Amino acid sequence: MKQIKSGLSAAVYQKILQLLLCRELPGGSLIKERQLALKLDVSRTPVREALNQLEAEGLLSRSDGQLQVLNIGVNEFMEILNVRTLLEIESVRLACGRIDREQIQQWRSMITQLLASQSNTAEQHWNVDDAIHNGIASSSGNKLLAQMLLNLRMRTRMFDHRQLPKRLQPGCSEHIAILDALEANQPERAAQEMRSHIDAAKQSILNYLQGI
Numbered sequence: 238m239k240q241i242k243s244g245l246s247a248a249v250y251q252k253i254l255q256l257l258l259c260r261e262l263p264g265g266s267l268i269k270e271r272q273l274a275l276k277l278d279v280s281r282t283p284v285r286e287a288l289n290q291l292e293a294e295g296l297l298s299r300s301d302g303q304l305q306v307l308n309i310g311v312n313e314f315m316e317i318l319n320v321r322t323l324l325e326i327e328s329v330r331l332a333c334g335r336i337d338r339e340q341i342q343q344w345r346s347m348i349t350q351l352l353a354s355q356s357n358t359a360e361q362h363w364n365v366d367d368a369i370h371n372g373i374a375s376s377s378g379n380k381l382l383a384q385m386l387l388n389l390r391m392r393t394r395m396f397d398h399r400q401l402p403k404r405l406q407p408g409c410s411e412h413i414a415i416l417d418a419l420e421a422n423q424p425e426r427a428a429q430e431m432r433s434h435i436d437a438a439k440q441s442i443l444n445y446l447q448g449i
Contacts (some may be wrong), residue, residue: 250287252277253267257296257306257362258394264287264308268297294388295394307395311446314396315439324433325370326383327429329415331377333424340376341420344369348409362405363394369412375420404441411437 253273256262268288274281289303291297292319347365351357370390374383400448411434416428 244283246283246286246290249277249279249283250290253284253287253291254296254391258363258391260395262306264306264395266306268304268306270297270304294391296391307392309392309396311442312402315442316395317389317392318435318439320434321386321393324386324389325374325431325435326428328374328377328379328382329385330424330428331379331382332373333419334422335376335378336373336419338420340372341416344372344416345413348412351405353407357405357417362408366408366412369415373415404438407437407441408434 253262262268270281270284270288273282273288277284286299292299292304297304298307299305344365347368351361351365354361367390371383371387374386377383411430414430415427415434418424418430
């Protein structure tokens, strides 16, 4: 897959990606190249290049010749979590012994600050979650694994999170358990904590959607 390396197109790519992740462009939305160019105050060429990249990454799709935002339903969301479970377990196992204590402490501090905030937002929660999960993946030593997880996590964020329960407190506790295992350099324990973390997220979603 050819990726945008730098320059205006890369900046436009990041801006459009954020519009997707924050659901300003929600699933199913038709993409209007000209309107996006006007909104971002750029020419249509970098917008087109950015859109091509997002389509190649599977975040946009074509239907009847029209480009639209990928619409992720509950079933696909759960499928993504199932695949993430397999990859993230391997990721955290490989990352054991590769992450220094200073980095782990930085993640702990981010969790502490998130819990202490009286007005934390979903975006702040996602930023901490991304920092930990993507940081672990990038420390695995497997670039393909890290890239696959990054793409899957972007798809996860594109799901309509109004359908998701709030998991700030339990999610932070589960992250701390993962960090404890990493700091103790116990790969199998870290793998189990990661499995428990994602399984808990899946179960809470099922409970929420079933009204439990």
